Amino acid sequence: MLKKLLVLIILAMLQNLGVQAQKDYKLSDIAPALLFKADAVVRDMETNVDMLAADQVVMHVTKAVTILNKNGEEMAQLVLPYNKSMAIKAVKGLVYNAEGMVIQKIALSSFEDISAASDFSLYEDDRLKHFAPVVTTYPYTVFYDYEYRIKQNLVIPDWYANPYVDVSVQRSVYNFSCKPGAKIRMKAYNYTGEGLETKSPEKTTFSWEVHDKPAVKREPYMVSSDNFLTYVKVAPEAFSFYNAKGTYSDWEGLGKWIYNDLLKSRQQLSPATVNEVKDLVNGIQDPKEKARKIYKFVQDKTRYISVQIGIGGYQPISAENVHYLGYGDCKGLVNYTQALLKVVGVPSMYCIVYAGNFKQNLDASFASMNQANHIILCLPFEKDTTWLECTSQVAxxxxxxxFTDDRTVLACTETGGKILHTPVLTSDMNTVKRFAQLQVDKSGNITGSVKSVFGGANYDRDEDILTKPYAEQLKSLKEIYDVDNINFEKLKIVQDKGTSSPSTTESFELSIPGYVVQSGNLAYLIPNIFNKLSNVPNLRERKQELYLNRGYTYEDETTFTLPENYIVEYQPQNSSVKTAFGSYESSVTMKDRTLIYKRKLIGNSGKFPAKSYAEFADFMNKGYSADLNKVIFNLASLKK
Incomplete structure (x- = not known):
């Protein structure tokens, strides 16, 4: 009887513990400051990473997030990637309504299992578990509890107190544990104070904790969120990765390991391939011309296909396999090109970079394996340095x-890694120069020809159009030139790739029925047809720095030949604005029956204080208003 009573008591205690452990996450428990301008709130998140050994890492995460509106839905989802080195051991969760009542239980079976392979990927080891609650009434809260077993420690996932803007944090904690004496490099970003170190005979734990952090509201032209979100990077000096072992404490050591352990054994070529490459450059003495010849050979022979296998997706397939198969991913194609150049005595460097239109640098002061997503090739010639994008068949x-301009990269060499910087595409390089000869008839219809020359970052603007059939090319132009009723014909696109400043020339003939609006005795012509600015919102209180990602120079000259009965009633004044952010000029002049419209817009790149946003918005909106200016003509002679 006593034994039975004891069991009942224990069961009751366990049940009570379970009730206590299950929180209700009421909305009323969130401070008003955390609700202000927030789409979601991280109620309670704890990430524990325990590095038991180099090939045995356990990561356990619990998190509760309250979704306040539809814009916060992304925070409700859970995406768990997994592969051969990263296994999901457990996952469960709950969904609560606004009153804190459980309305759904989440189990592993609730998750969709999908391949992580992209449309252009041939082989990829990674898969994903994905879950998104279907709740249409806000607010609601989702709670997740999951655990990973990771068989490597080269890539320890970065910890973010919250990875999103427009999301506030009630509590978020990160604990990283390892054996005493383990050499670990750590860096906290945008963290107030110092992390906590706790020691015991069994392990050392490093902790960071964030409380009551309000949401950062998304703003136009803002810096990368990594400039203000709180996150921590961890990099053990001694690592194991897919049975490969090594050590590094800086970029020099990491670059050396990448070259010697991941690349060197993959650069072997067969004697037949070696002879083929030597014959290709036979008689060419200039190293740069040899490289140019080999680059064209690689472009003609290969195509880009993602191959995310081989030592965690970091090791390229062999150069000889790329030569035989005719395809590779960025790693494989760069490694292949480097191997070919080595055969003919042209040195080059395999460089890892974070690619994308929005510039993002490697942290030069903290080396880690997970800061890049792409590979390019650097050729350090005697008089200059040349960079190659090996995944493009047409560049x-x-x-x-x-995609990779103006950012720090890691060059991997046999003697060590080197931090380099890719070339800057300046505002006077990123150009669009457009010349239009147009005729206006008495009904307000426009016909004529247009020629545009694109340079710098704009050089490849028409790259996708060139891959399409002619009829589809004309449809694409209608999307680019968003003008009602516009029609195109005789389109011609010519790329000049043979200079140090490549350019693309686009020419076509057009017709725009009814472009000049006629009403009674008046006709209204907006001379800026092709390149109008958008309105920039005014903000009462700007919080973040103003960031202008890339500079540019756009010039337009449009000539309108007018009917004899068009008499100028109103002509807008010339515009001229110069600021630290750029300059804007536009003018309208009349000569006999010809109206000449000229416009030049220069945008500068850089970071500016938050308080300067109002001045920037004023500059852009003055240009926006000037772009909409009309010339008004009197058509009274038509009625005579």
Missing amino acids: PFGYLGD
């Missing part, structure tokens, strides 16, 4: 474009 020799 000019030495052209990177806005």
Whole structure:
């Protein structure tokens, strides 16, 4: 009897513990400051990473997030990637309504299992578990509890107190544990104070904790969120990765390991391939011309296909396999090109970079394996340095474009890694120069021809159009030139790749029925047809720095030949604005029956204090207003 009573008591205690552990997450428990301008609130999140050994890491995460409106839905989802080195051991969760009542239980079976392979990926080891609650009444709260077993420690996932703007944090904690004496490099970003270190005979734990952090509201032209979100990077000096072992404490050591352990064994070529490459450059003495010849050979022979296998997706397939198969991913194509150049005595460097239109640098002061997503090739010639984008079959020799311009990269060499910087595409390089000869008839219809020359970051603007059939090319132009009733014909696109500043020339003939609006005795012509600015919102209180990602120069000259009965009633004044952010000029002049419209817009790149946003918005909106200016004509002679 006593034994039975004891069991009942224990069960009751366990049940009570369960009730106590299950929180209700009422909305009323959130401070008003955390609700202000927030789409979601991280109620309670705890991430525990325990590095038991180099090939045995346990990561356990619990998190509760309250979704306040539809814009916060992304925070409600859970995406769990997994592969051979990263296994999901457990996952569960709950969904609560606004009153804190459980309305759904989440189990592993609730998750959709999908391949992480992209449309252009041939082989990829990674898969994903994905869950998104279907709740249409706000607010609601989702709670997750999951655990990973990770068989490597080269890539320890970065910890973010909250990875999103427009989301506030009630409590978020990160604990990283390891054996005493383990050499670990750590860096906290945008963290107030110092992390806490706790020691015991069994392990050392490093902790960071964030409380009551309000949401950062998304603003136009803002810096990368990594400039203000709180996050921590961890990099053990001694690591194991897919049975490969090594050590590094800086970029020099990491670059050396990448070259010697991941690349060197993959650069072997067969004797037949070696002879083929030597014959290709036979008689060419200039190293740069050899490289140009080999780059064209690679472009003609290969195509880009993602191959995310081989030592966690970091090791390229062999150069000889790329040569035989005719395809590779960025790693494989760069490694292949480097191997070919080595055969003919042209040195080059395999460089890892974070690619994308929005510039993002590697942190030069903290080396870690997970800061990049792409590979490019650097050729350090005696008089200059040339960079190659090896995944493109059409890019000019030495052209990177806005995918990898102006950012720090890691060059991996046999003697060690080197931090380099890719070329800057300046505002006077990123050009669009457009010349239009147009005729206006008595009914307000426009016909004529247009020629545009694109340079710098704009060079490849028409790249996708060139891959389409002619009829589809004309449809694409209608999307680019968003003008009602516009029609195109005789389209011609010519790319000049043979210079140090490649350019694309686009020419066509057009017709725009009814462009000049006629009403009674008046006709209204907006002379800026092709390149109007958008309105920039005014903000009462700007919080973040103003960031202008890339500079540009746009010039337009449009000539309108007018009917004899068009008599100028109103002509807008010339506009001229110069600021630290750029300059804007536009003018309208009349000569006999010809109206000449000229416009030049220069945008500068850079970071500016938050308080300067109002001045920037004023500059852009003055240009926006000037772009909409009309010339008004009197058509009274038509009635006579």
